[in-house]
Amino acid sequence: MQRLERFFYNRDTVTVARELLGQVLVRQLDGERIAGRIVETEAYVAKIDTACHAHRGKTARNEAMFGPPGHAYVYFIYGMHFCFNVVTEPEGKACAVLVRALEPLEGIETMRTHRPGRTDRELTNGPAKLCYALAIDRALNGVDLVGGNELWIEQEQPVGEAEISSGPRIGVRGDEWALSVPWRFWVTGNEWVSRG
């Protein structure tokens, strides 16, 4: 299957967030493919967005956001979880799309071993949950999704506009505008969309 190329990521962040719905996130781990269809995303636009980690400039934590598009930004949150983003727009813009939920497609048995005691619905229906299922942690922060061999995104049928819902982002802090802007996108009715 065709991988998404650099130009896909090097565009307006909200457009990338919408068009990532339906694409397939692939993790290559110990010779096995673990993969899921992206069904929920959020856009973060550093310059204008007080909820974006990069809004106040570059730090050690958010450094990957300032790098080239098409790389991973993985951050550690609440002292125990990881979340996975893809960097968008030209290098230095520090924009990214958070991947919030996947529909499991391949390597489901391995996902279950990474998520012991959980139902299949709970394997990947949240941003930290999908990182456990796909074994995404700080070691993958900054990796290239276009040229790397551990993590990438494959091109699939895009989700039609009529099937996409949008609303305010989940769990964010920021000014009133940042809390209300509808930059969370999900596949309407999909079983793996996070609860929020």
Add this chain to the structure above:
DNA sequence: CTCTCGATGCGCT
């Protein structure tokens, strides 16, 4: 099913 609340590392003020 829903709601509440504690866990826990670390970057930032």
Add this chain to the structure above:
DNA sequence: GCGCATCGAGAGA
């Protein structure tokens, strides 16, 4: 010290 782009246990309906 504070607070976080979250999750899951436990209690109640």
